[in-house]
Amino acid sequence: MNKIPTAVSLGLRRGGLEIRQFVRQRESVVFTLLFPVILLLIFGSIFKDTIAPGVTFSQYFVAGMIASGLVNTGFQALAITIPLERDFGALKRLRGTPMPASSYFIGKAILVSVSTLIQILMLLGFGVIFFGVEMPSDPTKWLTFTWLVLLGSTSSTALGIAFSIVPKSGRGASAVVSPIVIILQFFSGVFLVFTQLPTWMQQLAAIFPLKWLTQGIRSVFLPDSFATQEVARSWENEKTFVILLLWLAIGIYFSVRKFKWERD
């Protein structure tokens, strides 16, 4: 009798399968990957004002869209597609096999990592070509970028899996999830300069991870002189790290404890 495959090896197989299914759904490829780029081109072309010495709104917006990309490809995509899979009965079928839940989650994380990476490369590419974004030369900035993307993408994945229990049906999922993401984007300094928002909005946004992600990404791609323009007059990257970690823990807790494999 052979042994049943390990959770990790099955997770890798799930990841491959998730990517294959994803690329075959052209609409979702376009919506998830291209939509942020289109937004970038539109907003970046309209608002070209200088918001601080040597910093244009376009550059500020590129940083915000990269942070949003982490939320779109993880949280938003998963919180919309998982309820659909649940409606189809695909999750219940998986539940009836020896595949453990952790493998399913690993597969989703792989899908999110790959689409996040493509998204970031596209946004950075357009940012550099059209909107004067400069690649940092300081290796510590790249180090910051790496942990921001890793931590941001894993918490976004975990929170997307966790939030998938909220929509009652796959059909209605997008109507529940998308407004949350769009409102968060307005509150968190993606579409508008954060410090120009009303204080209550800033304080509300500070509870959620997107505000911290955008601020962190700005610390990588905007000049250090801009730090004084932030709310706390600094980038606060340590604080960002802790808050993202907390949200990751919350996401994992609800994913593992509350995940729903069937419709009610």
Place this chain on the structure above:
Amino acid sequence: MAAIEVTGLTKSYGSTHAVRGIDLTIAMGEIFALLGPNGAGKTTTVEILEGFRAPDSGDVRVLGFDPRGGGHAARQWRNRIGIVLQATSDSGDLTVSESIKHFSGYYSNPRGVDEVINAVGLDEKAGCLIRELSGGQRRRLDVGLGIIGNPELLFLDEPTTGFDPQARRSFWSLIKSFRNDGTTILLTTHYLDEAEALADRVGVINHGQMLEISTPFELGGRSSAQAVISWRDGDVIKTQATYNPTSFIGTLTSQFNGEIPELTVIRPSLEDIYLKMIGEAHE
């Protein structure tokens, strides 16, 4: 050891008593059909056995394991069973063979991918996307995914709903071939002819209780029930219900002095017996 052992099973949803004290033992290698109208408690019972629901009370052993268990033991247990659920509809962006191959990777000793595709009659569709399959072909794929792990115990929930008669016949011979492999099968179905063609024993559930467990031929006293004999006498068709059809035909034979015109002997069908049982339970 029995494949399935259930004693005193109960399950309520709010004030609805879906299952009210069911006992059931299914032997290894047996094909058992669970019959009953919608809402009788069939699906709840089966889903408890499959580990999808927890019972309120009662003792459940499936291949010697409590389906509520978790951890590695639960994976080992799921490795030995196959489940074909009612109507699943995947997004369908994989081909038939991709999908079966992927699921085969979940198990320790899967059947061959090509062997399974052939067994469910999807050879010509192996390279097609699932979304391009007809309803019946999708159902065959469901069955393929249920048997790919080479299960010792297979759950089939209304497997042939939506099949045309020919597809049902070929599906039945597929199921019979699993019997030869020693697979234990728990089947739920609305089709009485299906139960009669496949099952070694049938159990009838209504209002959350098991009314009777028997072979399809003995259920509800079917084997000893009255047979109806009909024949032509001049211009009219005559009928007679009797417990002793053989001796009655003997009398007719001597009466006609040989061949009896248009003779038929009809025993009650499984469906007749079943409907009578369900009807009685309603009163």
